[in-house]
Amino acid sequence: MNALQQDIAQLIINTLNLEDVTVADIPPDLPLFGEGLGLDSVDALELALALQKRYDIRIASDSKDARQHFTTVASLAAFVQAQQEA
C-alpha cells in the first residue's frame, strides 16, 4: 500500500466514522461497496465531499464514470493522482 492509498483509507475511516476499522483492514483492492467494506451510495457521496476538500479534485457529472473511481482504494488513489497531475 503506497502513501496515497494509506491516506485515502484513513480518510474513509475518519469521514465515515468507521469504528473498529484500521487502515490495514482496507487493502487497496477491497471492494468498498456491497460485499467488501459494505459502504452504500450515501457513504459514497460523503466520501466524495471529503475527497474534494482534501485533494481539491473535481468529479465530472458522468455518474457511471464516478462510480468506477469509487470501486476500491486503489482506483480512488489512481483517480486522485490523475486529477492532481492534470
Add this chain to the structure above:
Amino acid sequence: MNEQIASQRHWSTQKERGSLFLMRLTALSVRLFGRRLLAPVLYLIVLYFFVSARSARRHIRQYQRYLAAWSGNPALQPTLGSVFGQFIAFADNLLDRLDVWRGRLRFEQVQLVDPSGIRPRLLRSQHGGRGEILVVTHLGNPDVCRAMAELGEQVPLNVLVHNRHVAQFNRLLGEAGDRSMRLIQVSELDTAMMMDLSQRVERGEWLAIAGDRVPLHDGRRVTVNFLGHPAAFPQGPWLLAGLLRCPVNLLCCLKVDGRYRIHLDPFLDSAGWERGRRDAAIAGWVQRYADHLATQCLLAPQQWFNFYDYWQNASAEATDAN
C-alpha cells in the same frame, strides 16, 4: 379501471402537463389584460377543474377529513363549500405567484415571522459565511422564495427542483429580471451534484428544497405519520443537509387575512448522523417536520396545494419495498 390508473398517477407527471402551460398562459394573459380582468377567467378555469377532476376533489376531501380528525376540530370537516374553497384558494395562489414573479409583490407587503433571526444570518452569509438550507412546502406559496431572494439583497438562492423544464423556468425568471435566484434540477443526488452544491454552500449560497413531495424516480423516501395517517416524505432534503453538515430552516409562506406572512423557523442547528443510525436520524427529523407541517396546516387550512393522493405513496411503498 381507467379512472383508478389516472387517479394514481404521480404528481410530477400531472404537474408537468399542466403547470408550465398554465403558468405561461396566465403570464401572457396577465400581461395583456391585467390581473383584474384575468381573475374571473381563472376562476372559471378552476371551476372547470373542480367539476371535472373528481380525484382531486376526493383527495382534498380526504385531506380536510384527516385535518379535522387530527386537530379535533369538527368545523374543519369537509363540505362541498370547503372543498371548493380550497380550489379557489389555489386560483388566488396562481395569481399571486404571477405577481411575485413579476416583482409586484414587494417585500414590504409581506409580514415576516422570524423569531430566531434567520434573515440576519442570510444577509451575513453574503460576507463570508456558510450557506444554509431552507426546506419549503406546498402549503401556501413556495414561490415567495423569490421574495426571500430579494429580501436577502442578492444573497444567491438556489432552488432545487425535480422539474425537467428548469431551463424554461430560468428563462422566465431572467425575463422577470431575477438574477439572484437559480433553479437547479436535481433528479438524483449524484457525486457531481453534491460537489457543486457543497461548493455553493461554502461560498455562502443558500439552498431551498421542497420537503413535502416525493420525487418520481427517487426511492429514497421515509414513511411517517402526517395528520394521523402514514404518508411518504422525501429523504432528499435531509440527506443533503447531513452530507453538507449545514443548518436547516423551515420556510412557509401563508396568506392570512389577505396578506402574506413568511414563517421562518430554525429546525436543525447542524445536521449530522452517527454511523449506522442514519435512517433513524432521518426518520426522526421527518416526523418532526411532518408534525410542524401539520400545525401550519391549521394556520391556513385551505392552502394545502397537493391535489394528488398524498397518503397513497406510503401504501405503495409497503407493497414494493425492496
